[in-house]
Amino acid sequence: MEDVLRGLVLIGSTREGRAGQRVGQWFARTAGERxxxxxxxxxxxxxxxxxxxxxxxxxxxxxxxxQIDRADGFVVVTPEYNRSFPASLKQAIDFAYDEWQAKPVAFVSYGxxxxxxxxxxQLRVVFTELHTVTLRNTVSFNLFDMGPDGGPRDxxxxxxxxxxxxxxxxWGRALRAARRARPYVA
Known part of the structure; x- marks a missing residue:
């Protein structure tokens, strides 16, 4: 179990009628196969x-x-609203600071x-300020390409x-080992 990474999928939209819950659940099922x-x-x-x-x-x-503190890595599920991310997500991100540091963040986006x-x-800029490592690879798809399971059809x-x-x-394993070996200095 030591090698298993504790991850957190963060669904960032709170709008009524949102697609975020379906997208987040699809991704969690996909990742849960590992x-x-x-x-x-x-x-x-x-x-x-x-x-x-x-x-x-x-x-x-x-x-x-x-919950942010306990996780060793994150996948942020975000929609795009007016060329940005939801205010609800920014508010939640700002509630934590030290809890994010020296941990990887990946993104699943739709719009x-x-x-x-x-x-x-824009989230990359915010998470860089919080001393995270944002991943290059993303899962990003057009909302009109969403399949019945909440994931992309493509x-x-x-x-x-x-x-x-x-x-x-x-990254999660590497940064967890680094945090254990020496406290992160912000």
């Missing part, structure tokens, strides 16, 4: 976060950051014509999940 990952799914729609950042963390904020890639590019795009997860596991 024996080198122990994934949990965190859906931001299930948290009652405050509208404003409070002086003290709320129980929902603490529960969320505890219309750009397949969510503008959202991913087999080449579906196949992209494997190499991305290979990278997540590699």
């Amino acid at each position: 024996d080198d990952l122990d994934l949990s799914v965190v859906d931001l729609a299930e948290f009652d976060f405050p509208a404003r950042y409070p002086a003290r963390a709320t129980p929902a904020m603490t529960a969320f950051t505890s 219309c014509s750009c397949a969510g890639l503008y959202a991913v590019e 087999e080449a795009v579906r196949h992209a999940a494997g190499p991305m997860l290979d990278q997540l596991v590699w």
Whole structure:
């Protein structure tokens, strides 16, 4: 079990009628077929976060950051809204800081014509500031290409999940070993 990576799939959309839950569940099922990952799914729609950042963390904020702290790597599932990512996702990301550091982050994105890639590019900047390692490979697809299982219909795009997860596991193990050997300095 020491070699198994504790991963977290973070569903970043909270809109009613969203596709994010279906996309996130598809990805979690796909990743769940691997024996080198122990994934949990965190859906931001299930948290009652405050509208404003409070002086003290709320129980929902603490529960969320505890899950981020326990994970060794992340897959962020994000839509693209107006060439960016959802405000709900930014709010949640900002609740944690040290908990993200020195861990890999991968992306599954969806959108219309750009397949969510503008959202991913902006998220890379945010996660770089949090001292994470963002992975080059992504799974990105057009929302109108979504299959009945919540994943892309295009087999080449579906196949992209494997190499991305290979990278997540590699970086996750390497960074976990590094954090254990020497505390990360931000």
